[in-house]
Amino acid sequence: MTRAELIAFIRHQKSFLCVGLDTDITRIPKHxxxxxxxxxxxxxxxxxxxxxxxxxxxxxxxxxxxxxxSGWESLRKTLEYIPPSHFTIADAKRxxxxxxxxxxxxxxxxxxxxxxxxxxPYMGKDSVQPFLDWKDKWTILLALTSNPGAADxxxxxxxxxxxVYEHVLAAATTWAGPEQLMFVAGATxxxxxxxxxxxxxxxxxxxPGVGAQGGNLQEVARAAMTADIGILVNASRxxxxxxxxxxxxxxxxxxxxxxxxAMAALML
Amino acid sequence: MTRAELIAFIRHQKSFLCVGLDTDITRIPKHxxxxxxxxxxxxxxxxxxxxxxxxxxxxxxxxxxxxxxSGWESLRKTLEYIPPSHFTIADAKRxxxxxxxxxxxxxxxxxxxxxxxxxxPYMGKDSVQPFLDWKDKWTILLALTSNPGAADxxxxxxxxxxxVYEHVLAAATTWAGPEQLMFVAGATxxxxxxxxxxxxxxxxxxxPGVGAQGGNLQEVARAAMTADIGILVNASRxxxxxxxxxxxxxxxxxxxxxxxxAMAALML
Numbered sequence: 169m170t171r172a173e174l175i176a177f178i179r180h181q182k183s184f185l186c187v188g189l190d191t192d193i194t195r196i197p198k199h200x201x202x203x204x205x206x207x208x209x210x211x212x213x214x215x216x217x218x219x220x221x222x223x224x225x226x227x228x229x230x231x232x233x234x235x236x237x238s239g240w241e242s243l244r245k246t247l248e249y250i251p252p253s254h255f256t257i258a259d260a261k262r263x264x265x266x267x268x269x270x271x272x273x274x275x276x277x278x279x280x281x282x283x284x285x286x287x288x289p290y291m292g293k294d295s296v297q298p299f300l301d302w303k304d305k306w307t308i309l310l311a312l313t314s315n316p317g318a319a320d321x322x323x324x325x326x327x328x329x330x331x332v333y334e335h336v337l338a339a340a341t342t343w344a345g346p347e348q349l350m351f352v353a354g355a356t357x358x359x360x361x362x363x364x365x366x367x368x369x370x371x372x373x374x375x376p377g378v379g380a381q382g383g384n385l386q387e388v389a390r391a392a393m394t395a396d397i398g399i400l401v402n403a404s405r406x407x408x409x410x411x412x413x414x415x416x417x418x419x420x421x422x423x424x425x426x427x428x429x430a431m432a433a434l435m436l
Numbered sequence: 437m438t439r440a441e442l443i444a445f446i447r448h449q450k451s452f453l454c455v456g457l458d459t460d461i462t463r464i465p466k467h468x469x470x471x472x473x474x475x476x477x478x479x480x481x482x483x484x485x486x487x488x489x490x491x492x493x494x495x496x497x498x499x500x501x502x503x504x505x506s507g508w509e510s511l512r513k514t515l516e517y518i519p520p521s522h523f524t525i526a527d528a529k530r531x532x533x534x535x536x537x538x539x540x541x542x543x544x545x546x547x548x549x550x551x552x553x554x555x556x557p558y559m560g561k562d563s564v565q566p567f568l569d570w571k572d573k574w575t576i577l578l579a580l581t582s583n584p585g586a587a588d589x590x591x592x593x594x595x596x597x598x599x600v601y602e603h604v605l606a607a608a609t610t611w612a613g614p615e616q617l618m619f620v621a622g623a624t625x626x627x628x629x630x631x632x633x634x635x636x637x638x639x640x641x642x643x644p645g646v647g648a649q650g651g652n653l654q655e656v657a658r659a660a661m662t663a664d665i666g667i668l669v670n671a672s673r674x675x676x677x678x679x680x681x682x683x684x685x686x687x688x689x690x691x692x693x694x695x696x697x698a699m700a701a702l703m704l
Contacts, residue, residue, distance in 0.1 A: 230540045230543065264527075265583050275504075317561040321558050
């Protein structure tokens with residue numbers, strides 16, 4: 169999916185919502201556990217219920233691989249079930265030396281044909297390049313997160329006061345343009361999100377932390393939205409587990425609709 | 437496996453060799469491709485041929501997951517086949533917010549019961565803690581690598597000249613002791629390896645880059661070996677692909693033996 173196609177779909181849906189499929193087998197409604205593949209049954213119902221209100225789905229790979237080979241089968245079925253209109257993100261945070269990153273790129277671009285994958289920048293350019301070599305796919309590079317541990321590495325400052333995540337952003341913009349590179353930017357510190365946006369004015373940002381992690385949608389949009397929209401806002405637990413009962417899909421739809429309506433108002 | 441048990445096994449084997457199982461289905465000998473699980477058949481032969489000369493095996497997870505669910509089955513069989521005497525490392529470089537890292541820890545400590553997993557530090561303490569919560573398992577934290585991209589993040593300096601990887605090392609030693617934490621330390625820059633050792637005198641280092649990546653075993657040992665040995669030196673491609681023919685296992689054994697003999701000499 170090209171940048172222009174993504175933007176057009178966002179305008180069509182009046183939504184920049186990404187639904188995070190962090191599907192935890194211990195948290196899905198009990199009545200699904202008798203299904204042959206409870207995780208896929210849950211995801212199918214969530215996708216049916218939310219696709220009208222979102223533009224992207226983001227399976228969190230940890231939740232699938234923790235189930236072993238059967239989890240990867242649930243992932244494959246889920247990916248196949250997502251409508252081709254919707255942007256798909258493998259939230260994997262992979263990154264290693266070149267020949268290993270090439271294997272990870274193969275995993276998430278070919279074996280499981282996602283549109284994009286999240287990548288960790290710690291090992292630098294040659295660990296990211298194998299993902300960028302897939303020109304018709306997207307790399308979503310981890311930049312700034314909103315967890316306390318961000319202080320331990322991302323927020324370290326150089327002698328000029330420039331932080332590690334700012335170095336990562338500046339370097340990465342020399343590796344690839346906004347047609348195939350996005351950044352992960354945590355949402356709970358709005359001033360920082362605004363600052364981050366000023367460093368990468370043309371790149372899409374994938375913003376988690378709205379919903380269960382406490383970010384405010386209006387503030388996030390004010391800080392980071394551009395003329396091309398330029399943001400995907402992810403919500404996972406607040407949608408998936410809006411109800412833990414048999415009405416989970418309706419509750420997820422209601423939650424996604426509420427976010428879509430708030431987003432539509434912000435896009436006017 | 438405890439630190440004392442690992443050290444005792446290293447002394448018993450007269451080896452601190454870790455064999456990296458970066459098993460690439462496109463590089464294994466053609467005669468294995470008719471086997472039901474060529475990757476497992478290859479690994480089985482490599483393990484049979486090298487177990488006498490090494491103390492650890494390190495499957496590189498990227499190579500398995502790139503094959504989808506069947507790759508994870510090859511991984512499971514490989515892990516089960518590794519003798520219980522040997523230390524096992526899931527080379528996964530995972531790391532994410534807490535509840536996601538908890539899932540990754542479950543993957544590599546429970547679903548696939550490795551002794552240890554490699555973890556990326558970019559997101560800081562709370563992304564690493566869920567791995568450390570498994571008190572009888574090992575976390576091997578990425579610190580300094582030897583690829584060119586190390587300059588993009590790991591080697592960035594603060595105003596006092598302290599580098600990101602030095603911050604990571606210093607912080608991590610406050611999170612866990614040398615009984616359950618090790619560090620990945622690239623081998624091609626020996627002066628830096630010596631410096632890194634001075635920051636973490638008591639922790640085991642997992643050192644890749646000896647073999648196909650060009651590090652020199654004697655120099656590495658001089659820089660980083662301690663009274664408790666304190667290092668695991670990994671070789672992957674130089675052993676796995678010592679021969680590409682039907683004699684691959686004998687060639688791997690010869691290569692591993694040569695490294696073991698060099699290590700035994702260094703341990704005197």
